[in-house]
Amino acid sequence: MQVHILGTSSSRPAHGRSVSGSVVNTNKGIIVVDCGEGFQERFVKHNKILKNKNSKYRIKSGKINTILLTHGHLDHTWGLLPLLKTLSLDGREKELTVIAPTLDIIVERILQSDSVAIKVEDIDVANVDIYNQYLQWWSLGGTTEELNYRVNWILVGVDKNDDINKLNAISINPNRGQIEVVNDLSKFTNGIKIVNIPTLHSVPSCGWWIKEPDRRGKFDSEKARRNNLSVEQIKKLVNGEKIDGFSPKEFMMESKKNPSVLISGDTAGKNPGFRKFSNTNYETSVLIHEATFLQINKDRAEKYFHSTALEAAKNAKLIGAKQLIITHFSSRIKDTKLLSSEAIEAFERVHAACDSDVIVIEGEEIKINSYP
Ligand SMILES: [Zn+2]
Ligand SMILES: [Zn+2]
Known part of the structure; x- marks a missing residue:
């Protein structure tokens, strides 16, 4: 798995840094997480950089299966x-799926009325709520009929106090008016496991945990040979059947743990979602966490529901991540080393991301390739 970070600035481009957008290249295709202004140009430019460096980690837009938005x-x-x-x-x-959070109540109302044209005047919905943006995108041509490939539009109702694995999701076909309940998001990610982690921001938001499925342990043919097993006996064991004196388990080598990444999106540092996530048995190889502010601006971070670098580091420690990558830097901060030196107080393996960084996760090994 590689994560290509195509933007590290918050709110607006600054100091050569673009706004948010990451590409998670898995063994089952690409998942994009967030897609700020100029994303497609950055994707092309990044690929050119990789080509010039003869990198083997080049990415193709045709391989995108899913786009996840955090808010x-x-x-x-x-x-x-x-x-x-x-x-x-x-x-x-080939089809493409967009999955993004909104208010729980919006999902419930769409389901109740079996229509996307619901009344929302009595609820506090932000103009930029994803529900409103979906309506705009559809009216501007973001439909299967106009794009000529199938787009699955999925809304996930979220709340900051949700439990991990609670899923309140619907898939919408705007032109046909079809609305379906979604019980399993991995149907739309080519089998890659994704989990939405509730975060705390000024609009409905969530982080995304993405994991390649672990590989089953291989059959230990060397051990079979040592025990003089016949081809028939080996076939049975491989099929999970017992044979005289041996069980299939005895011949299975350890399963190979595949990588995982959690991308926080925008969130206040202290949020119930990370605490709940830390109580699950989900492992996280790399945490990509926003770190908009330095500690000196921690009041600002709290007011606008963002994190300081130190808070990001505390969350990395809390969930037992192996590597922390901080991103989404305020335009006030020119030198991001200031942020990493604050984060390192709470978590040692921290890297302040640069645009075009490629985080390569292979088994236990994590490498960061930067292209200044
Ligand atoms: Zn942001
Ligand atoms: Zn935000």
């Missing part, structure tokens, strides 16, 4: 519709 702020969503349009111009045929 509706425009520095995370403005590049989505142009990307969908370009994929159409590229002649895309």
